[in-house]
Amino acid sequence: xxxxxxxxxxxxxxxxxxLRETAAQMFYERLFELDPSLRxxxxxxxxxxxxxxxxxxNALVASLGENGALETVxxxxxxxxxxxxxxxxxxxxxxxxxMWTLQASVxxxxxxxxxxxxxxxxxxxxxxxxxxxxxxxxxxxxR
Ligand code: HEM
Numbered sequence: 617x618x619x620x621x622x623x624x625x626x627x628x629x630x631x632x633x634x635l636r637e638t639a640a641q642m643f644y645e646r647l648f649e650l651d652p653s654l655r656x657x658x659x660x661x662x663x664x665x666x667x668x669x670x671x672x673x674n675a676l677v678a679s680l681g682e683n684g685a686l687e688t689v690x691x692x693x694x695x696x697x698x699x700x701x702x703x704x705x706x707x708x709x710x711x712x713x714x715m716w717t718l719q720a721s722v723x724x725x726x727x728x729x730x731x732x733x734x735x736x737x738x739x740x741x742x743x744x745x746x747x748x749x750x751x752x753x754x755x756x757x758x759r
Contacts, residue, residue: 617740621733622680628730629677632721633670639721640666647713654709657700673714676741690744697745707742714738 617625632639644662648655658665672689679685718734719726 617680617733617736619681621729621736624727624730624733625677625680625737628718628722628726628734629673631725632718633674635721636670637666639717640670642720643669643713643717646716647709650713651706651709654706676737680737686740686744690741690747694745694748698748702746704746707746711735711738711742 640662644658644666672693675689676686679689715731715734715738719731722730
């Protein structure tokens with residue numbers, strides 16, 4: 617990501633973070649609308665989950681542009697999410713719900729360039745979380 621893109625993500629995140637409780641509620645509502653099959657994977661009370669998700673996004677934003685920092689964020693999530701059987705389609709739904717939430721929280725300031733910068737940041741994290749997917753599929757095929 618370019619330094620300008622990192623700046624766009626940081627500035628918009630500063631607007632979202634103080635609204636994180638509402639934003640998190642919106643995020644999960646949107647996610648379960650996009651893919652209702654995901655709802656049973658989560659606990660009925662999403663407040664703790666929402667806090668963890670926003671802490672992760674906060675860490676992601678802080679790590680942008682820092683060498684090796686993405687892996688610190690993505691590594692533990694890669695391991696936990698392999699256990700949740702998250703598929704590429706699930707990651708797409710999460711990305712779409714995130715973009716929708718950011719747009720709704722940031723409003724007019726969520727410009728085309730800010731959206732593109734967030735897409736890139738999300739793509740980096742979600743790819744790093746799925747890095748073992750190809751290797752696991754190859755190993756299963758070889759068996
Ligand atoms: C980049 C995208 C994502 C981020 C940043 C993220 C983040 C997190 C975090 C921080 C947690 C709690 C800590 C942990 O268990 O590791 C969590 C739990 C979880 N995530 Fe994700 N996640 C993402 C994508 C997904 C996707 C695509 C699925 C679809 C299956 C998913 C399903 C779950 C489930 C089922 C839990 C456990 C819920 C519970 O214990 O009640 N996540 N996620």
